[in-house]
Amino acid sequence: MPNKKTILSLLGRKATKAATLAIAVLLQLLFFTGSANAQNVTVKGKVTNEQGSPVEGASVVVKGTTNGTTTDNTGSFTISVQRNAVLVISAINFSDKEVVVTDANINVKLEPLEKSLGEVVVIGYGTQRKIDVTGAVASVNLEARRDLPMTNVGQVLQGTVPGLNVGLSTVSGGTPPISIRGRVTLSGNQNVLIILDGIQYTGSLSSINPDDIATIDVLKDASSTAVYGAQAANGVILITSKKGRKSEKPRLSFSSSYTVQQPTIGDLRPFDRDGFIKFMTENFYDKAYLAPGYTQPNPSFRLQDWIDPVLGTPTTGLQPHNYDWFDEATKNGSIYEANLSISGGSDRFTYFLSGALVDQKGYIINDNFKRKTIRANLETKPLSWWKVGVVSSASFVNQDGAEPSFGSIQRMPPLLRPYDSTGTLIPFPTRTLEPSPFTTYYVDDVERNNYYFANIYTDINFPFLKGLNYRMNFGNNYRESKRFFASIYAAGQTGQAFKNYQNYYDYTFDNILTYKNTFGKHDVTATLLYGAIERQFNSTNSRAEGFTRLNLSYNNLSLGTNRFTESSANAEALNYQMARVNYKFNDRYLLTGTIRRDGFSGFSKNFKYGVFPVVALGWVVSEEKFMKNIKAINSLKLRAGYGVNGNQTAQYTSIARVETNTSYIYGDGGTTAFGQQVSSLGNDNLEWERTAGLNIGVDFGLLKQNRLTGSLEFYKNKTTDLLYSINIPNVTGFGSIRTNVGQIDNTGFEAAINYNIIRAKDFKWDANLNFSANINKIVTIRGIDANGDGIEDDLISSGLFIGKAIGTIYDYQLDGIYQLTDTRLPGFPVGSLRIVDQNKDNDITQAADRIVLGRREPAYRVSLGNTFSYKGFSLFVFVNSVQGGKNGYLGNNNPSYFREDNTIRINDLMGIDYWSPNNPNGKYPRNVSGTRAKFEPSYWQDRSFIRLQDVTLSYNFSKLLKKLPVETISAFVSGRNLYTWTNWEGWDPETEAADANGVLQAQGLLIGGRPVLRTFTFGVNLVF
Structure with missing residues (x-):
């Protein structure tokens, strides 16, 4: 190394004193570095758990520095450090351990935390030990659910986290409805924010390969979601994909499974021929039976004289057919999945590469979903303090083919067939305007969606200032969609074809500056963020109608008589700034302060920006001296946070x-x-909707080795300036105007309890319980006192009631069915529902006789998971439940029958308990009078249920096959939606469909419902 005198002579005599001083300082740093390196030793070690199994991905860091590495799949690591340095070894679900370097070989055994407060969780723009978190953050236990059939990420989330409410999807690959805690808006954005690898993900969850996911964390309160500002009013789900780790050799992983799907509907299917004839006979009981009691058969009755003539023949009476439309349109479903990944790396470069295939064939024919995904997560370290990487994926979704109309399938009578004697489809088998359900099936249909995601990032730990980090994220979402369609039956049997192209693109550009340091008993982490988002959408549609032939399908639209072209586009932009400070004193007193400023192009010129502050406190009580003698309490933390989030229009x-x-x-x-x-x-x-939230939480770890851990949460949220369209006088030329009104309150309680019930040598039993309850209430709407009595009026026409839940049910109270000899109120025939006359005026009116019956929202949700392990066997049993309590979780379930021109030809579902003189205790109304009842009210029923949702049995063969070049071999069998206990009748109580107003409603016994599928899966996992 050149000495100081040599350097100065090279500079010449004109070198300034400042330059000389700077060079001298640089030389001292070089000499110091060389001296330090001279004392370095190469340490090789291995990290294992309490059973001696290797701990992969454990972090090994020299205390007080950024010098570190991670263990490979054998638990081994190599690191160059100074002698007597202190290594900090940490891993998820294990206690940190510090080791002084006195030897070149080190073996470290980590003790389990059992999901205690030492667990590391992902938070907004970083990670944090759970003991340092002041907000309501929960992690999903993915490992117990890896062997379940998961074509969609949303399916794995059901019942996993208290406060995370996930419903059911009944279509292949479909995303179930997802919400976090209570509903905080009337008509503002109600979507949960999805963050994938640090970037807002605007694609469908159906495009993400669940096997690529490493962790899922849920942010539920203002303290934890504040960093995402106005995008996070409905909560945040953070999804982190797998990444490569340093290892001596590449790690190859392969999994494959096959799933069989069957409906859970039981006997809920349309009538066959005999059942249909009997059903129709009862629909004509006033003809088929003799008066006055209508229970004695009428010998002269012939059904063909009364039902639609299309169902009869001139000579033989009824058509002789017994066609099963339902069986023709359905079959057992299946799912085939295959996943392959390779990962590994060195000190300078890590990689994770994967590819996957999903092929799902649904219960209804042509309800198909195919997905191919590829992923490349790469990271390199050009310098010890500088990382550059890319997290990228592409997903290609194929949903070609159109289903037959499932509702029409259920209506078609078995006496008719879909094809004539030549095998040609009959377009209108009932000779009415209702087409054959197969006219939507025998079509050319192409539906493809390609999703591309990439986050290119750079991460710099500045070497000249300890603890200062800069990260730049440039995230991109791109989606291209195409829908091609041709049907000779469309456009009034004249034929229609179209080609539709759509593309969507957004980018997120984040600049994140983080400073983290410890000063004695003070631990400070400060984060600054400046970012921007832009979104663009384009659509072009070419359509033609009136084809003499469709031999070329959608590939020559010029053959159509009438041709149309439509196009559309939209764009929006956001920018934001955020500052957050996490402060910890003496490892027990915590403070988090966050302020975020959001701007959105969709707001008016007067309110483009909104500012949203949050503050939260935490106290690690277990670190206090007075707690040290309480052996049963290992960790105990109290926390409270209050802040404001926005919601955009x-x-x-x-x-x-x-x-x-x-x-x-x-x-x-x-x-x-x-x-x-x-x-x-x-x-x-028009301004930002605002939700101010208070969250109080307790996290604890009790008993030896934290065998009992959990968290309790209480929250109260208040949403003001609700985004809502208020009706205005038509004299203005408009019906409504978007404005800010009212207030909604949400109050709730959540509990997550994990208990290691048994810890024997070969046998373990772990249980986890999740519970959540939420009550929402409309406090004000318009603040208008129309009557001058100081009490604000309800908006009855919109179903909004002051002091009541958003899902309040305001309807008629029922009291059975009118029998033949009953005294009936005016306008109500025999067989119609009896409505309680609330004001006793011998008449039924909307204004006087409707009352509050209950609410659509449930009272609480609870789930219980049990994991049993014995040697190589593992059994996972998961039970999920939603309960309505008193007058809660109600759904409309009224399959009423009214005899008219349409209903004398259509089929119905078996198992519906319709009233008739032969069945006077029937539950559902049957009106054959020819005159509709004055009111046909809804029949509200309790949807509460308990479901044996998941059972998985797996066996690890690794110990039996030690001589094979395989790290892990396991096989599994699992079942999902195995059995549901409920008093609800009809389609599954948890499924919902949008009504004419776009409001989700329970399906019950109504025609058109779709079944939930019971699945059985067989699979294998291999790791090389």
Whole structure:
């Protein structure tokens, strides 16, 4: 190494004193570094658990520095350190351990935390030990659910975290409805924010390969979601994909499974021929039986004289067929899955590469879902303090093929067939306007969605200032969709074809500066964020109708008589700034302060930006001296947070919009002129919806080795300035205007309890219980006292009631069914529902006789998971339940029958307990009078259920096959949706479908419902 004198001579005599001083300092740093390196030793070690098994991915860091590495799949590591340095070894679910370097070989055994407060969780823009977290953050236990059939990430989340509410999807690959805690808005954004590898993910959850996911964490309160500002009013789900780790050799992983799916509907299917004839006979009981009691058969009755003539023949009476439309449209479903990944790396470079295939065939024919995914997560360290990486994936989803109309399948009578004697489809088998359900099946249909995701990042730990880190994320979401369609039966049997192309792109650009350091008893982490998001959408559709032939399908639209072209596009932008400080004193007193400023192009010019502050406190009580003698309490933390989050409006709702329509024809035979008109009113004062939330939590670890751990949460949220469209007088030319009104309150309690019930040498039994309850209440709507009595009026037409839940049910109270000899109120025939006359005026009116019956929201949700391990066997049993309590979780379930021109030809579902004189205790109304009842009310029933949701049995063959070049071999069998205990009748109590107003409603015994599928899976996992 050149000495100081040599360097100075090279610079020349004109070198300034400042330069000389700088060079001298640099030389001292070089000499110091060389001296330190001279004392370094190479340490090789191995990290194991209490059973002696290797701990992969454990972090090995020199205390007080950023010098570190991770263990490979054998638990081994190599690191260069100074002699007598202190190594800090840490891993998820294990206690940290410090080891002084006195030898070149080190063996470390970690003790389990059993999900205690030492667990590391992902938070917004970073990670944190759970003991240092002041917000409501929960982690999903993915390992227990790896062997379940998961075509969609959402399916694995059901019942896993208290406060995370996940429903069911009944379509292949479908995303179930997901919400966190209570509903905080009336018509603002209600979507949970999905963060994938640090970037907002706007694609479908169906595009993510669940096997690529390393962790899922859920942020539930204002303290934890504040860093995401207005995007996070409905909670946040953080998904982190797998990454490569340093290892001596590449790690190859392969898994494959096959699933059989069967419906859980039991006898809920349409009538066959005999059942249909009997059903129709009862629908004509006033003809088929003799008066006055209508229970004695009428010998002269012939059904073909009364039902639709299409079901009969001139000579033989009824059509002779017994066609099973339901069986023709359904079959047992299946899912085939295969996943292959390779990962590994060195000190300078790590990689994770994967590919996967899913092929699902649903219960309804052509309900198909195919997905191919590839992933490449790469990270390199050009310098010891600088990382550059990319997290990327592509997903190709194929949903070609169109289903037959499942509702029409259930209506079609078995006396009719879909094909004529030549095998040609009969377009209108009932000779009415209702087409054959197979006219939507025998079509050319291509539906493809390609999703591309990439987050390119750089991460710098500045060497000149300890604890200072800069990270840049440039995240990209791109989706291209195409839908091609052709049907000779569409457009009134004239034929229709179209080609639709859509593309969507957004980018997220985040600059994150983090400073972390410890000063004596003070531990400080400060985070600054500046970011921007832009989103763009484009759509082009070409369509033609009136084809003489469709031999070329959708590939030559010019053959259509009428041709149309439509296009659309939209864009929006956000930018934001955030500052957060995490402060810890003496390892027991915690403070988190966050402030975020959001800007959104969709708001009016007066309120483009909103500012949202949060503060939270924590106290690690178990670190206090007075707690040290309480042996049963290993860890105990109290925390409380209060803050405000925003919620944004839909794009273009704050401005006046203009529509173009055909408006005028000049003269007879003239061309149509297009005109423009203002279609909505703008509101320059439309501002951010705000949710202020208080969260109080307790985290604990009790008994020896933290055998009992958990958390308790209490929260109260208040949402004000609700985004809502208020009706205005039609004299203005408009029906409503988007504005800010009212207040909603949400109060809730959550508990997550984990208990290691048995810890024997070869046998373990772990149980986890999740419980959540939420009550929402509308406090004010418009703040208008129309009556002058100081009490705000309800918005009955919108179903909104002051002091009641959003899902309040305001309807008629029922009291059975009118029998033949009953005295009936005016307007109610025999066989119709008896409505309670609330004001006793001998009449039923909407204003006087409706009351609050209950609410749609459940009272509480509870789930219980048990994991049993014996040697190589593992059994996972999971039970999930939603309960309504008193008058809660109600759904409309009223399959009423009214005899009219349409119903004398259509089929119905077996098992519906319709009233008739032969069945006077029947539950559901049957009206054959020819006159509809004055009111046909809903029949509200309790949807509460308990479900044996998941059972998985697996066996690890690794110990039996030690001589094979395989690290792990396991096989498993699992079942899902195995049995449901409920008093609800019909389709599954948890499934919902949107009604004409877009509101999700329970399906019950209604025609058109879809079954939930019971699944059985067989699979194998291999790791080389």
